[in-house]
Amino acid sequence: MAKKPIGPVRRAFAPWDDPAQPAFIEFRNVTKRFGDFVAVDDLSLTIYEREFHALLGGSGCGKTTLMRMLAGFENPTSGQIFLEGQDLAGIPPYRRPVNMMFQSYALFPHMSVEKNIAFGLLQDKMPKADVDKRVKEMLQLVKLEPFAKRKPHQLSGGQKQRVALARSLAKRPKVLLLDEPLGALDKKLREETQLELMTLQEDLRMTFLIVTHDQEEAMTMADRISVMDHGRILQNDTPATIYEMPNSRFVAEFIGDINILEGQISKKEGDQIQLFSSVLGDHLDIVQSIDVNVGDKAALAIRPEKMRISFDKPEGPGINAIPGEVWDIAYMGDVSIYHIKIAEAVTVRSIVANTTRLVERPITWDDKIWLSWNRDAGVILTR
Amino acid sequence: MVTKDLPVKKTKKGSPLLDYVMRLLPFFWLLLFFLVPFIIVYKISLSTIALSIPPYEPMLSLKEGIEGVKTFWDGLSWDNYIFLTEDPLYLSAYLSSLKIAFFSTVIALFVAYPIAYGMARSPREWQPTLLMLVILPFWTSFLIRVYAWIGILKSDGVLNQLLLWLGVIDSPLTILNTNTAVYIGIVYSYLPFMILPLYASLEKLDGSLLEAAEDLGCPPWKVFWRVTLPLSMPGVIAGCFLVFIPAVGEFVIPDILGGSETLMIGKTLWVEFFSNRDWPLASAVAVILLLILVIPITLFQRHQAKQEGHD
Numbered sequence: 166m167a168k169k170p171i172g173p174v175r176r177a178f179a180p181w182d183d184p185a186q187p188a189f190i191e192f193r194n195v196t197k198r199f200g201d202f203v204a205v206d207d208l209s210l211t212i213y214e215r216e217f218h219a220l221l222g223g224s225g226c227g228k229t230t231l232m233r234m235l236a237g238f239e240n241p242t243s244g245q246i247f248l249e250g251q252d253l254a255g256i257p258p259y260r261r262p263v264n265m266m267f268q269s270y271a272l273f274p275h276m277s278v279e280k281n282i283a284f285g286l287l288q289d290k291m292p293k294a295d296v297d298k299r300v301k302e303m304l305q306l307v308k309l310e311p312f313a314k315r316k317p318h319q320l321s322g323g324q325k326q327r328v329a330l331a332r333s334l335a336k337r338p339k340v341l342l343l344d345e346p347l348g349a350l351d352k353k354l355r356e357e358t359q360l361e362l363m364t365l366q367e368d369l370r371m372t373f374l375i376v377t378h379d380q381e382e383a384m385t386m387a388d389r390i391s392v393m394d395h396g397r398i399l400q401n402d403t404p405a406t407i408y409e410m411p412n413s414r415f416v417a418e419f420i421g422d423i424n425i426l427e428g429q430i431s432k433k434e435g436d437q438i439q440l441f442s443s444v445l446g447d448h449l450d451i452v453q454s455i456d457v458n459v460g461d462k463a464a465l466a467i468r469p470e471k472m473r474i475s476f477d478k479p480e481g482p483g484i485n486a487i488p489g490e491v492w493d494i495a496y497m498g499d500v501s502i503y504h505i506k507i508a509e510a511v512t513v514r515s516i517v518a519n520t521t522r523l524v525e526r527p528i529t530w531d532d533k534i535w536l537s538w539n540r541d542a543g544v545i546l547t548r
Numbered sequence: 549m550v551t552k553d554l555p556v557k558k559t560k561k562g563s564p565l566l567d568y569v570m571r572l573l574p575f576f577w578l579l580l581f582f583l584v585p586f587i588i589v590y591k592i593s594l595s596t597i598a599l600s601i602p603p604y605e606p607m608l609s610l611k612e613g614i615e616g617v618k619t620f621w622d623g624l625s626w627d628n629y630i631f632l633t634e635d636p637l638y639l640s641a642y643l644s645s646l647k648i649a650f651f652s653t654v655i656a657l658f659v660a661y662p663i664a665y666g667m668a669r670s671p672r673e674w675q676p677t678l679l680m681l682v683i684l685p686f687w688t689s690f691l692i693r694v695y696a697w698i699g700i701l702k703s704d705g706v707l708n709q710l711l712l713w714l715g716v717i718d719s720p721l722t723i724l725n726t727n728t729a730v731y732i733g734i735v736y737s738y739l740p741f742m743i744l745p746l747y748a749s750l751e752k753l754d755g756s757l758l759e760a761a762e763d764l765g766c767p768p769w770k771v772f773w774r775v776t777l778p779l780s781m782p783g784v785i786a787g788c789f790l791v792f793i794p795a796v797g798e799f800v801i802p803d804i805l806g807g808s809e810t811l812m813i814g815k816t817l818w819v820e821f822f823s824n825r826d827w828p829l830a831s832a833v834a835v836i837l838l839l840i841l842v843i844p845i846t847l848f849q850r851h852q853a854k855q856e857g858h859d
């Protein structure tokens with residue numbers, strides 16, 4: 166996987182580790198039902214001031230519903246939502262310091278691009294000169310200056326999306342809700358806009374809540390990520406923690422690629438754990454402080470880039486090594502993905518950086534090899 | 549445009565002949581049902597009244613050849629149009645019709661808008677029923693419904709009795725045979741023509757636009773002014789045309805509900821046609837009426853099209 170350019174250098178920002186830090190946005194046991202259907206299920210979430218928070222999850226898991234409740238378009242069936250300690254119940258959308266970029270853009274068809282962007286500013290009775298200046302800034306930001314006078318129906322999908330983004334940003338709200346803000350943009354424009362959004366968020370000290378289907382986007386932009394499924398948050402952590410220490414199979418599989426080996430805990434001494442895998446007929450060593458008991462069903466999850474392959478069995482303490490056979494190789498340019506068959510009908514993936522040219526690749530199809538990884542490379546999943 | 553100079557390739561699917569015929573069809577109908585009758589009316593308006601059947605002359609007779617056409621041509625004159633300008637009755641009838649039609653349209657708009665808005669905002673499953681209710685009056689004769697208003701509006705009618713009973717008034721109001729009754733009749737009769745286009749434009753209004761406006765700090769009443777109303781303008785315009793145009797030439801309602809003060813060109817036309825049997829003059833009245841309506845509407849639509857182009 167190609168790594169993204171790193172955004173502007175960030176301060177150490179971890180208010181969630183500081184118990185004295187007040188919550189900025191707080192969902193407290195929020196449930197939203199549509200008839201019998203539970204769209205958001207007893208969800209609690211705290212977001213801190215100036216945080217860039219990403220919501221990740223499959224289609225229909227309740228991300229938009231969560232945002233709409235914060236913006237004021239839906240009332241929670243039960244539970245409360247607080248902004249800066251104030252209960253938002255009963256406050257209409259137009260009095261919330263929250264702006265939302267709609268998934269469907271919702272651009273006013275009878276207004277030009279610049280009028281769309283100026284709309285919110287005019288509601289605030291901002292002086293005309295300031296409005297013009299701000300609109301210009303926003304047009305510049307989303308690279309739409311030549312389209313200022315066009316109507317929405319004269320724009321492409323990506324251009325519309327950028328107008329919607331500019332319109333929601335124009336008022337510089339305390340909280341900005343972005344529902345898939347960059348989905349319709351091409352890769353290059355998307356990466357540029359990501360960077361600019363991050364800079365803007367930093368400069369204007371806004372709090373962002375963003376929905377995205379692109380996990381790389383979430384990883385690069387967000388301070389923390391919430392992974393949602395069926396109206397619940399499964400894990401809310403920094404991108405690194407989500408990636409390295411997923412707390413469930415769903416999270417592990419949702420973010421990035423991962424190998425999962427099913428088994429049973431066979432030994433536990435402090436954080437030294439052994440997992441017996443029946444398909445391999447072998448005990449695997451893991452170091453992790455986790456609350457499990459011998460006999461529990463569990464799985465070992467390891468990212469493909471943490472699995473090495475070699476002809477010789479690597480020796481040494483703290484290394485798991487199992488024999489396998491190269492089943493398939495997928496060449497991706499910067500890396501190759503090796504599909505290794507480790508048992509009948511069980512393959513795992515190992516990512517190897519292509520440090521040499523393809524023709525000189527030493528390990529190839531059908532080779533018998535050893536697959537190895539460090540004891541602290543994988544995580545045990547019990548859910 | 550760069551593409552202008554490129555050779556135009558015909559990539560149309562299907563038979564080009566059929567395509568051509570389909571495109572000409574509306575023109576054909578217009579020709580048959582509008583232009584031909586109009587030419588006949590126009591010709592009559594240039595004729596002179598005569599004691600014959602039909603009651604005007606000259607008649608074009610092709611039997612006499614070119615000589616016949618010449619006599620026919622010489623027989624036509626603008627006299628009727630000149631007469632219309634000389635008698636102030638006609639001018640005031642035109643103006644009064646326009647005035648009544650204008651105010652009826654405005655009233656109908658104000659009555660219809662909330663109804664259409666309510667319909668568009670009501671639950672999806674109710675909407676077909678509500679739509680049905682709006683169209684329901686068309687199932688009975690227009691004439692009978694207008695007559696029914698006599699029963700409601702007359703001095704011992706339903707309305708007066710109700711108001712007396714409620715103690716709102718001490719003596720019956722004279723509504724019937726006044727312009728008020730005409731306004732009521734026109735607004736009542738043409739209300740569905742206002743509601744339907746308004747409903748059509750409000751119904752397809754995307755709800756997320758209203759949410760977006762509110763999100764950007766607009767209180768609901770302002771959302772209405774800045775988003776709902778502008779986006780329903782096509783419906784407003786269509787509805788106003790549909791009410792205004794027939795109301796200008798309305799004859800039945802002023803005849804049945806109006807009084808001696810009510811001056812409407814439709815009624816004048818009827819009198820000329822049937823009481824005075826002056827077909828040529830009646831035709832001239834009709835032609836002028838048509839011009840009064842067609843010219844401003846065409847200009848308006850030009851203007852609209854130009855504005856679209858400008859944006």
Ligand SMILES: Nc1ncnc2c1ncn2[C@@H]1O[C@H](COP(=O)(O)OP(=O)(O)OP(=O)(O)O)[C@@H](O)[C@H]1O
Nearest residue numbers: 199202204222223224225226227228229230231268
């Ligand atoms: N007004 C509504 N009435 C009934 N069900 C609704 C309504 N709005 C949303 N839902 C349901 O609630 C669930 C969550 O919807 P939501 O729009 O929040 O999903 P999402 O996570 O944003 O999905 P996507 O990624 O596809 O945008 C969906 O199953 C949807 O069908």
Ligand SMILES: [Mg+2]
Nearest residue numbers: 228229268344
């Ligand atoms: Mg959504």
